[in-house]
Amino acid sequence: xxxxxxxxxxxxxxxxxxxxxxxxxxxxxxxxxxxxxxxxxxxxxxxxxxxxxxxxxxxxxxxxxxxxxxxxxxxxxxxxxxxxxxxxxxxxxxxxxxxxxxxxxxxxxxxxxxxxxxxxxxxxxxxxxxxxxxxxxxxxxxxxxxxxxxxxxxxxxxxxxxxxxxxxxxxxxxxxxxxxxxxxxxxxxxxxxxxxxxxxxxxxxxxxxxxxxxxxxxxxxxxxxxxxxxxxxxxxxxxxxxxxxxxxxxxxxxxxxxxxxxxxxxxxxxxxxxxxxxx
Amino acid sequence: xxxxxxxxxxxxxxxxxxxxxxxxxxxxxxxxxxxxxxxxxxxxxxxxxxxxxxxxxxxxxxxxxxxxxxxxxxxxxxxxxxxxxxxxxxxxxxxxxxxxxxxxxxxxxxxxxxxxxxxxxxxxxxxxxxxxxxxxxxxxxxxxxxxxxxxxxxxxxxxxxxxxxxxxxxxxxxxxxxxxxxxxxxxxxxxxxxxxxxxxxxxxxxxxxxxxxxxxxxxxxxxxxxxxxxxxxxxxxxxxxxxxxxxxxxxxxxxxxxxxxxxxxxxxxxxxxxxxxxxxxxxxxxxxxxxxxxxxxxxxxxxxxxxxxxxxxxxxxxxxxxxxxxxxxxxxxxxxxxxxxxxxxxxxxxxxxxxxxxxxxxxxxxxxxxxxxxxxx
Amino acid sequence: xxxxxxxxxxxxxxxxxxxxxxxxxxxxxxxxxxxxxxxxxxxxxxxxxxxxxxxxxxxxxxxxxxxxxxxxxxxxxxxxxxxxxxxxxxxxxxxxxxxxxxxxxxxxxxxxxxxxxxxxxxxxxxxxxxxxxxxxxxxxxxxxxxxxxxxxxxxxxxxxxxxxxxxxxxxxxxxxxxxxxxxxxxxxxxxxxxxxxxxxxxxxxxxxxxxxxxxxxxxxxxxxxxxxxxxxxxxxxxxxxxxxxxxxxxxxxxxxxxxxxxxxxxxxxxxxxxxxxxxxxxxxxxxxxxxxxxxxxxxxxxxxxxxxxxxxxxxxxxxxxxxxxxxxxxxxxxxxxxx
Numbered sequence: 001x002x003x004x005x006x007x008x009x010x011x012x013x014x015x016x017x018x019x020x021x022x023x024x025x026x027x028x029x030x031x032x033x034x035x036x037x038x039x040x041x042x043x044x045x046x047x048x049x050x051x052x053x054x055x056x057x058x059x060x061x062x063x064x065x066x067x068x069x070x071x072x073x074x075x076x077x078x079x080x081x082x083x084x085x086x087x088x089x090x091x092x093x094x095x096x097x098x099x100x101x102x103x104x105x106x107x108x109x110x111x112x113x114x115x116x117x118x119x120x121x122x123x124x125x126x127x128x129x130x131x132x133x134x135x136x137x138x139x140x141x142x143x144x145x146x147x148x149x150x151x152x153x154x155x156x157x158x159x160x161x162x163x164x165x166x167x168x169x170x171x172x173x174x175x176x177x178x179x180x181x182x183x184x185x186x187x188x189x190x191x192x193x194x195x196x197x198x199x200x201x202x203x204x205x206x207x208x209x210x211x212x213x214x215x216x217x218x219x220x221x222x223x224x225x226x227x228x229x230x231x232x233x234x235x236x237x238x239x240x241x242x243x244x245x246x247x248x249x250x251x252x253x254x255x256x257x258x259x260x261x262x263x264x265x266x267x268x269x270x271x272x273x274x275x276x277x278x279x
Numbered sequence: 280x281x282x283x284x285x286x287x288x289x290x291x292x293x294x295x296x297x298x299x300x301x302x303x304x305x306x307x308x309x310x311x312x313x314x315x316x317x318x319x320x321x322x323x324x325x326x327x328x329x330x331x332x333x334x335x336x337x338x339x340x341x342x343x344x345x346x347x348x349x350x351x352x353x354x355x356x357x358x359x360x361x362x363x364x365x366x367x368x369x370x371x372x373x374x375x376x377x378x379x380x381x382x383x384x385x386x387x388x389x390x391x392x393x394x395x396x397x398x399x400x401x402x403x404x405x406x407x408x409x410x411x412x413x414x415x416x417x418x419x420x421x422x423x424x425x426x427x428x429x430x431x432x433x434x435x436x437x438x439x440x441x442x443x444x445x446x447x448x449x450x451x452x453x454x455x456x457x458x459x460x461x462x463x464x465x466x467x468x469x470x471x472x473x474x475x476x477x478x479x480x481x482x483x484x485x486x487x488x489x490x491x492x493x494x495x496x497x498x499x500x501x502x503x504x505x506x507x508x509x510x511x512x513x514x515x516x517x518x519x520x521x522x523x524x525x526x527x528x529x530x531x532x533x534x535x536x537x538x539x540x541x542x543x544x545x546x547x548x549x550x551x552x553x554x555x556x557x558x559x560x561x562x563x564x565x566x567x568x569x570x571x572x573x574x575x576x577x578x579x580x581x582x583x584x585x586x587x588x589x590x591x592x593x594x595x596x597x598x599x600x601x602x603x604x605x606x607x608x609x610x611x612x613x614x615x616x617x618x619x620x621x622x623x624x625x626x627x628x629x630x631x632x633x634x635x636x637x638x639x640x641x642x643x644x645x646x647x648x649x650x651x652x653x654x655x656x
Numbered sequence: 657x658x659x660x661x662x663x664x665x666x667x668x669x670x671x672x673x674x675x676x677x678x679x680x681x682x683x684x685x686x687x688x689x690x691x692x693x694x695x696x697x698x699x700x701x702x703x704x705x706x707x708x709x710x711x712x713x714x715x716x717x718x719x720x721x722x723x724x725x726x727x728x729x730x731x732x733x734x735x736x737x738x739x740x741x742x743x744x745x746x747x748x749x750x751x752x753x754x755x756x757x758x759x760x761x762x763x764x765x766x767x768x769x770x771x772x773x774x775x776x777x778x779x780x781x782x783x784x785x786x787x788x789x790x791x792x793x794x795x796x797x798x799x800x801x802x803x804x805x806x807x808x809x810x811x812x813x814x815x816x817x818x819x820x821x822x823x824x825x826x827x828x829x830x831x832x833x834x835x836x837x838x839x840x841x842x843x844x845x846x847x848x849x850x851x852x853x854x855x856x857x858x859x860x861x862x863x864x865x866x867x868x869x870x871x872x873x874x875x876x877x878x879x880x881x882x883x884x885x886x887x888x889x890x891x892x893x894x895x896x897x898x899x900x901x902x903x904x905x906x907x908x909x910x911x912x913x914x915x916x917x918x919x920x921x922x923x924x925x926x927x928x929x930x931x932x933x934x935x936x937x938x939x940x941x942x943x944x945x946x947x948x949x950x951x952x953x954x955x956x957x958x959x960x961x962x963x964x965x966x967x968x969x970x971x972x973x974x975x976x977x978x979x980x981x982x983x984x985x986x987x988x989x990x991x992x993x994x995x
Contacts, residue, residue: 009872012701020768023760027848028777030841031784034795034943057346057363076839084977094668095675113685121688128377132332145681152678176660178667206788209904213928216379219362220332230334230362234971238790239905240365242797243512245535257791264786266872267777272779366938371943390716392729392944462828466911469939474716492731496939498711499915504827506925507913509935520801521828 035261042258045251053065055219055232058241059248062256064221068232072215072223073204076143081197083144083185084151088193091152092159093167093181104156107149118145119210127214134216134230137185142210147200155197158192159185190256191274198271234260292497295525331611336364337371338471339385339511340408340529341595343633345384348625352618359611360480363415365510369469369495375598376400381612383598386471386529387495388577390413399601401650403576404594405619406626407565407637410475410558411591413536414525415518416457418444420542422521425450428483428590432574434525435463436482436487437502442523450547460504462524464517467507469495470522472514475581475593476527483549483584485589487649527591529633539543548590549582557587561637564588569640576646601653609656614653665948670757690962691987692953699726700734704954707735709916712940712948720945726948741918742832742926744960746907747900749836749922751841753891757840758847763877765848768853778852785845793909796838797830801910804837805829809923821922830912838906843896850895854888855881899965902959904930929959 053061091100120143126132162185170180186193216230223229237256241249289506335345342365349361366374368385375383376397388402412426430446433439437447443456466473477493491497499505506524508517512535514526519539528536533556537543545553556562564583574580596618603609619625626638639647696704701724713721713732721730761781765774816822818928862884866876882889912925913935919926925965933952940948 009875013872013874016877017768017852020760020764023757024764024777026757027476027761027781027844031781031787031845033799034784034787034791034841037795037798038791056350083674083677084670087678090668090671090675095669099672103675103678106682109679109964109967110682110685112898112902112963113682114904114956114959114963116902116930117689117960118902120933120937120956121685121951124692125684125688127379131378132378145685148681149678152675176664178671179660179662180673182667202786206786206790207726208788208790212934216365217336217362218332218334218362223332229332234790235788235790238794239787242794243510243516243875244365245512245515245532247538256792257788260788262789264788265783266782268786290778369940369942370938373938376941388944392715393716393942394945459826467915467935469942492714492717494712494715495713495716495942496936498709498731498733501915501917503917504825505914505917505918506828506830506926507915507935509908509913517828524828596974 021116038257038261041250041254045255046258050255055222055237055252057219058244058246059252060219062234062252064218064232064233064235065237065256066259068215068218069205069234070220070229071158071224072136072139072143072233073201075140076130076147076204077197079140079144080147080151080200084148084197084200085155085193087148088152088155088159089124089181089186092156093185094177104153107152110145111153115165115180115207116144116209119213120144122210123213132230134214135227136222136224136229136231137226139211139231139233142168142214143207146207146210147204150200150203151193151196154196155193158189158196161192162188183257194274195271197272198267202267202271203264205267206235206260208239211235212239225228288385288572302501310412330360331358332360332362332608332610333382333608333615334362334364334380335379335382335384336366336384337598338368338386338595339365340386340472340531341384341405342367342511343531344406344595344636348619349631352615352625356614359615361615367381367466367510368395368469368471368474371471372495372598373469375600376394377622378600378604380449381599381603381608385596385598386593387474388568388594388596389598393441394575394577401597401599401653402575402603403597403599403616403647403650404576404639404643405597405616406595406631407580407592409455409530409561409589409592409635410472410523410527411530411533411536411556412546413515413518413528413533413541414544415522416459417539418424418457419454420540422454423543423545424454425547425553426544427553428480428546430488431525432462432480432484435465435502437500437505438489450553457521457523460477462521463502463505464508464524464526465499465505465512466496466509466513468509472511472527472529473497475579475591478579478581479591483547487639488606490603509582513544515541531636533635546590547585550586550588552586554587554589556591556635558637560587560589561592564590564592565640566639569643572643572646574646574649576643576650594639599651599654601655603654603656606656609654613651613654615649616654620647620651658715685785686960689953689957693950694725694946694956696950696954697733697957698724699728699732700951700954704734704736704951705740705958706737706953707733708737708918709733709735709776710738710951712775713942714950715943715948719916726947727945729943729945730848734951734954736958738914738916738918739927739929739932740958742911743901743928743959745832746839746911746926747897749832750839750900751893751897753836753840754844754847754896757890758896759851759889761844762848762855763881765875766852767873767881769839778849781845782849785849788843789842789903789906790909792838792842793906794908796834800837801829801834803829803924804831804834809833812922815831823921825923827923828908828912828925828993829923831914831923832911832919833922834920835907835926838910839900839903842903842906843900846899847892847896848893852884854885854892866893874888891949891982894966894969898963901966902930902962903928904934907931913974929955929962933939 050061054064091103126138132138171185218230218232222231234256238253242254332649345363370388371383371385376381432622481488496528508514511529511532514528514534518524518526563585567583567585568580582590711733713729719730720727750961765778812822813824907928908931914927973982
């Protein structure tokens, strides 16, 4: 593998460096192009009006969609975060090895379920069978199902990285297992937990298929009702309006795409800042 | 060791979430559309502060008309919030049947089996619409190519593969047809347009009737390169982007197709004449068929007899449940539908002309109103 | 003291109860899918796995047929071959494009690039893993499909036309190649991020040994780093594959939605399982016997099983190590979703 001739070796080195550079370019350029295209068509479409008017048919503003997205995601986090964090505490600190392994395995599998399957299941179970109709709660639950395993696993891992000495010190002081868990481990792993939650939010903000079957769509601001009240959301605008042959529709679609990307960017930046603090 | 204050982190996270919630609700309260009066009802319906929220979903053919109606209607009736969605007639029927939407827009009426399975559904025609065949053949888009049911059956059936096929050349004498593969575009979603198009193919071509038949979805025969598109807008986009393609598109989208430079075909009717869908030909077809409309108004108007009749016309249906969850919604629905059916409301020429629809004949309109009056809460 | 013991037990049970919700939810999802699919499984039998036609039958006729005790409209016939092949082929093309590019990029970022550049560039790649899939679909319609039709397609069929798969006609631009390209761009950030993580976590001594012996950088990479990181990279690729298999919206927008035929070349329209569940679901609800919906649930079940198998392969193939390190709240998390 390592040849003798010096010249050939350094030429080989240069060739591979070039190859890697090209690969990186192939990575970065299309991605930069996406951002560029969205920015190019989205920025002119952003007007102050957009944030206070709702959609109306294929025109109008994005107020209802933005509020809807935020509301659904907030509701989903409110459900997923406590369950995920306390569940992670159980798996990492309080459970025996077999139970912990089972729950971890279930979480990993759940992350692999395609979102359309989750959306369909919630449609059948919640929207139709339970009779909730298109509703905020059904949408929140389907997003919760997507977020929960991520939050649980990342919190679990964050807790596992806490050095064992910390726990030992707590036990030495006479604390019980759950006192150690809540009092010491939870606090120490908080930045990792927060990062995990932010990641889960970033993922769910961009979902479309599951929301089509649970939130439905509404041209009006969300009423806050949990049942029988369809809610609008940004990804719907992108998905539907881009096909409508009207300029107003296209503008809204690109504006929505831009807002979504900015939102995801903000969340990611927040995630990095929290991570940095850990060390 | 700890470089952050744990308590501050938790408190700030909670405060941030709380602020977000508060901001969302304040936003919801302060924008142009929503204005809650604070007297929220406790009924199971989707109303808040005295407003009734209705969801219309379904046919992309009927969608443009609903989008013309809704702003005007809700301005005059501010206590109604009507959301429109273009999702395909299949979705319209399904959502109306299971109660997820109040109005299911559909170009197709419910089948006998569906009527039996879910009794109590109303099929209410609101207008008469039509469907045209658009194509994108470079050089021929400005003239009107002549096509017929058997020819289209051949194209979509994978038997006629090239634009210069003898079958097409025979009905287009003197036209310079290119030797290029045809790209037939069909609808992927459950589509009322597919329903009326395949009814036309079935009525005009016995072979299609026997092998594939008609429906909101059919098992499209394998044509290499054939594409599927979502909704009428998707169909327009598909032929725009693909030379030598052909698609069946609802007449409310004719203007978009024409503006994009697409060609419109003349279709052969039962009498053997080639016609374009305009007011005369659509009304002629309607005149030949409307008297047969039964009380439940489920009838096909396809392939009407008559020298001038256009072969693909249909009623545009609102699929409604007779029994609504509560009185408020029932009243709101009846009010809206009555307005939609009245000649100086939704049935006015100013609305219908923009989408090239025709108003219902008086007797049919009356049948529709009779059905609307059956809605209870 | 007793109070603390009781509180300890209560806390444990409460947390355990909440943690148990995860396997419960998973079981519930699986149960509902299987229950929905059962009539179709009985009706279709093994045919489902290898037949081509997908037909809901004559929905508007009154004739029905009964197979194995389950009712369906006359003429109904369900075969998943088109969608299964479509899913596999699009994911395959995505992997062929994404894997070399991602690994090379990861190597560049961790071994070659100076720290000042590697940091921001790496961050850029990772951030883009969070872009919603509809946005990728948007870009696919606007940029990729026209590019395939006008430049990439003609070039490929000109250069490689002797291979049947690359031979024209280039067609309409939407199809297998466009879907593969869009999927590749979507999974590149994941594979790059996780691979980079794995490579950077390799102990420095290993590299130093190589350089001490006088090896060039590319020799060190080829002979030392890649073999050591092999398992981790395989895990990264599996993560990316998992996402590609379940991707719905972006593929729906650029696949061309083929029905009842297999692609003849790489430019041909295709259908994938996930995309078609969305596309066919609403029309399926018109079927009065309900068999069409059951058939889609069966398709969803197959997809579920497929992703399950792929995900289960990761700890086996990569020895369990990668799964944990890839789940670290670093790069990897920012791109694991699939829609």
